[in-house]
Amino acid sequence: MNFSAWNVRGLWGDGKLRMVKDLKKKYSLNMLGLIETKRQVVTNFDVARIWGRDDLGWEYVSSDGASGGLLLIWDESVFKMNEKCHVWEELSYIAGLCQVPCCFMGDFNEIVHVEERKGATTVPRSGKEFRNWIQDMQLVDLALTDCDFTWFRGRSCSHIDRALVNVEWLEVFPETWLRGGQGNCQIIAP
Known part of the structure; x- marks a missing residue:
């Protein structure tokens, strides 16, 4: 800054x-x-x-x-991003308290790769911070299996809904996958 x-x-x-x-x-x-x-x-x-x-x-x-x-x-x-960082820190604290399988799923309202937003040429600073948080937490960002985007408005579309899981989750549910669609995401753990 x-x-x-x-x-x-x-x-x-x-x-x-x-x-x-x-x-x-x-x-x-x-x-x-x-x-x-x-x-x-x-x-x-x-x-x-x-x-x-x-x-x-x-x-x-x-x-x-x-x-x-x-x-x-x-x-x-920049300062709104810092509010998001506070939420990510809280999630880190919660995950650290309980060494159990964890899944963080929802609308994170961030892209972490440029191809996750139609027409984007760069990842915003807040997206880079979010990607760093995912890496620091050693989370796996489950790939969408059936579409590229989770949010649509007119001609705009982005992949901002996601499921992030830890290694413990994948040990218990190794066949977990994510299915997306217009306005919703479903985690499938057979």
Whole structure:
């Protein structure tokens, strides 16, 4: 994660806004804190000029006349991902407490390979983190046997529903497989 704080000594004029925007772009910032904005009001339009219209969050503290003022802008996708990481940590804790066959099944709302989303060219950062979690937990992501995707909306489709099992599960249920379809997934453990 990349972040920066800068005493901008006034966030006025196109030149200063362009400098801040260039800083964000040059360093691929996920969070930016601007100090001494000297602005009593900051609007969505102001923030969009700095950050772009991507998935963002922001808060500000207004200046006191011509002194002070804070503006904090962040990439929502990075911080939402951290909420997901918390869920994955909780699942890790639960699995660690009981050394029994485990199966985590559901809509994880993540792809882990580019071919799991129609038209995708990259795996998002949160998907890479999810893939790392699967590997760290030594889970097996059961392959779909009858289709490529589990979620459909119009022309969009993705493989975001999955069943993740541990080795203990496969020792007890070695013939487990996953069947998918529009709007549902079924784990088959004969």
